[in-house]
Structures are given as structure tokens and as C-alpha cells.
Amino acid sequence: MVNLTIDHKNIQVPEGTTILKAAAAAGIEIPTLCFLKDLNEIGACRICCVEIEGKDTLVAACNTAAEEGMVVYTSSLKAHYARRMNLQIILSQHDFRCAACQRNGSCALQKICADMNINDVPFGQSYEKKEWDLSFPLIRDDSKCIKCMRCVQICDKVQSLGIWDIVNTGKRTGVGVSKMRTITEADCALCGQCITHCPTGALRERDDVRKVMDAVNDPDKIVVVQIAPAVRSAWGEGLGLPEKMATEKRMAAAVRALGMDYVFDTNFSADLTIMEEANEFLERMTHREKYQWPMYTSCCPGWVRFLKSQYPDMTEQLSTAKSPQQMFGAVAKTYFAEKVLDTDPSRIFCVSIMPCTAKKAECALPNINDAGADKDVDVVLTTREFDRMLRSELICPANLEEEEFDSPLGTGSGAAVIFGATGGVMEAALRTAYYALKKENPKPDAFKMVRGLDEIKEVTAEIAGIPIRAAVVHGLGNTRKLIERVIAGEAEYDFVEVMACPGGCAGGGGQPITEGREMAGERGSKLYTLDKKNPLRFSHENPSVRALYAQYLEKPLSHRAHELLHTDHSG
């Protein structure tokens, strides 16, 4: 242990602890901009500079270890003025037209400048603005980049893709797509983790709010909305809504208040996915020799992009089941249009609210549209876009009464809502596989060993004498490790769930930005609570899914089900 004082407080910390952590342990918060715990502790922004008694130069608190007898001042005159000056230098290279920035209100730079009472920039301004394909779901704006390196580190160390790197030299040094590629040439999975970890507006999603409002205002369009499982665990964060107000039923009311015609639930089609995917898995197990193993889940489009670019030979190992988002679109524009509304599918405008940026690319895949209309899902909005849309349409959810989802595509089980947390798809699938093999339900929580935030979870579930070797992984770096182990023959599985984002969709790249806090665990817990409270715990018991099979699809893996609900991932 080492003893030191920070701002006159005596502190004892283990050897090797940084000044930043030591201060935090004593309740002293040193501001930072580039710091990302365990990933980016490089002192690049110099905002965390502190003064140490007896030393002429200031040090960065995030990468300087506390030493025995150190006397640290976090806001001495010298430290305070250096911090201000460093901020002003950053601002001199930053387009600070905050009023017209997507991150207005959630920008770490804006907040620190406000906290530091910065009201002038005594230097001339100069920043680069490079061309970018604005139709791509992920947008980089160099004029907002503060070269903190967070995106470089998250993409490299957590997602193992290394899409970003330092580019150019001298005064023009900045961050851009690595290896001289454009973003469309690079293998970006579109997970959006670089967006949620960017402190400013340098990275953002393509904003599709206008397209949705145009459809709402088009009298010929019937706007049908689906809400992804994980969105309900986070939408209130971006609006400052107290947790008890941010319910799924109040979200349904808010969607209606926006003028949408039908509010449905991706949980419905997550149950449908389980019916198809669990049966596909059992089918593959019956004809084991015909397939490469393991079978991988296919509902996360970031993961599917990753697999197709990094391990293209393994594409056939993906379940052919479309994601719940795409199954929903296909069902909305066939069954719902024909059997419920008796209308032409081209009148239906299908909007998804997703915690995800990769879903924007998924709905545009050429081979994903089977309902006969233009696209099965027309527009995907992230949770952040949904929150912005509510604000710009002057809707205050706190003033709305809770409302039910519409029927019939608005009913989902507890097994479906946990799709939004890492392990949830596997747990839901095992619940239904158990029923398929044993003709009776397991205890609803029988497979809870796949929950939690461990990097890779492995379990062998013995059902009706058949051992199912399952694994669950989240984060693409962890996924690469798992695949490499399988390739090397060090691990063998039958069924693997992969989610590209750490924590699963709860930590998705389209969720509200919570600077300095990883929220996936907390949001995931909310989803497990919703599962527990739901009287329906099994996908195969969803009455709306049963009706869909009885009236339209016949049975899982039927010819019609294959046409509408499966894909060969060739798009």
C-alpha cells in the first residue's frame, strides 16, 4: 500500500494505483475526456492534469501511479489554468457549433467546458472536415474529433476489428479509417460501440427520423412500429425519465402520441424466432453429419457482418432463421396486411426502434425482403433517435398514461424480452428445445446459468438424455477468441449465441450515451425482471405466435415459414 495526500486528504491505495483512481476512491472526481477504464489510459487530452508538490511539470492523473508520500493538488492555480488552456486548445480545433450537434446535451467536451466556466477561445480556429458517405449508417465528422483515441481502442481491443487508426502527419494528424480504406471498404461490423464511447459528436448514427415523420404524415401509409426488447430498458435514460415512469407501456403510449398507427413488439417475433431456430437446431442435431458445427445464432446483425467478413467460410454455420426484426417485417407485410387489415402490403410502412446501429444495414440487405413489398422493414431508428423524435415532437412521456401494445403482433413472452441481454437467446431457445424434446416445460429458470456478463459462458444442458453443449459470447473480440478456440480444436460446441455488443443489445451501440458508465448490466437486470413478471415464460406458449402458425404458416420450418422467415445470408 502507498500513502499520499490529494487535496489535503490522506489516502491509502494499493501500489500501482493511478492518481485518478486514488482520487476517485476518496470522492474527488478529476475531469477527463479521453480516459476509458482499462482501455484508454494514455493521458492524451491532458484534462486530468494535476500538480504534484515539488515537481515543476504537471502530470496526467490517469496514467501516473500514486507514490508514497506524494502530495497532489487537483485544482491548484497551476493545474486549473493548464486544464482551461488545454480545453481551449482542443476547442480551437473543434467545430463547437453545439446547437446544431447531435450530441448537444450528451457531449463530454461540452459538459467539461461548462463545468470549467469556459466562455472564450483565445486562439484562431482550424479543423479538418473530410468527405464521408452520409448514406452509411455510421458517420464520422472530423471537425468534432478531439483525437482522444477512444474509438481506436474500443474497436481494436474490445471488438478486434481495428477500423480506426491515426491518419496523416504533423498539423493534419487525426483519426480516420485504418489502412487507407473508406468506411465502406473496411470490415466495420456497425456495432456502434465507437459511437457510444465517443465523448463528442465525431461519431454518430445516420439520423432517419425525418423519413419516419414523412410516413406518419402521409395519409396513404399505415405506420407499424416494433419495439426491440432492449430499448425498453434504456429509452428513459435519454429523456431523464425516472425509472418507474420509463415502462414499456408508457413507451407504447409515446409511440402512439407520435402519430404511429400500430405499436407492436419485437418480443412477438423473438418468440417466433425461437420457434424456428430451436426447431432448426433440433433438426440439424438429428442429421448431425450433414452440418458443420456449432450452429451459431443469427439475430445480431453486427455479429453476422463480422462473421461474413472475418470467417466467410463459416456462413453456413449461422442459423438460417432471420432476426426477430426481419421476421416481424415479413409477418407485418404478409399475415398482418392480408389477414388482419386486408390491405396491400405496400401501404404498410414498417418502423423498428432498436438499440442497434447494425440493424439499419440489416433491413437494407438485398436478400432479406420476402413479403413482396419494397422492404420488409422500411426504417430503423435507434433508441437515441426515438428519444430525439419525442423531444422534437414536444411529447413528454411523463404526462402520458400507460397503454397496451396492439394486437396481434404485440404479445411477447418473458423468454423473448431477455433476448436483449447476453445469454437471453440461448436461455429462451433451451426452454423451447426442452419442451420440444420432453413434451413438458422445464422450470422457467432452469437454464439461468447462461446469464451474466462473463466473457464466454459454457454449459452442457442434458435434455431427454441428449447433451447440448452450449456457449454464449458477447463482444466481437471475445467472439474471435471463441472461434479461434473452436478452429484449433480446443473447444467443441453444438450451439453458440453471439451478440456483437458487450452485454448484448442492452449495451447496444444505438442506446443512450452514458459517459463513463457501462449500463449493459443494469439494463439487462431490468429485462430479467420483466421476464419474471410475465405470465408467459415460454416462446412456444405465445398465443399470437400459435395463431400465426395455425392461420398462416402451418408449423415451424414449413415451406411458407422458410420463404418468409429464413435466409441463406447471401445478401
Ligand code: HC1
Ligand atoms: Fe436485439 Fe434482437 S435481441 S438483436 O439485440 O434478436 O437490436 O433488443 O431487437 O432482431 O428480439 C437488437 C434487442 C433485437 C432482433 C430481438
Ligand code: SF4
Ligand atoms: Fe469498430 Fe464497431 Fe465502430 Fe465499426 S461500429 S468502427 S466495428 S467499433
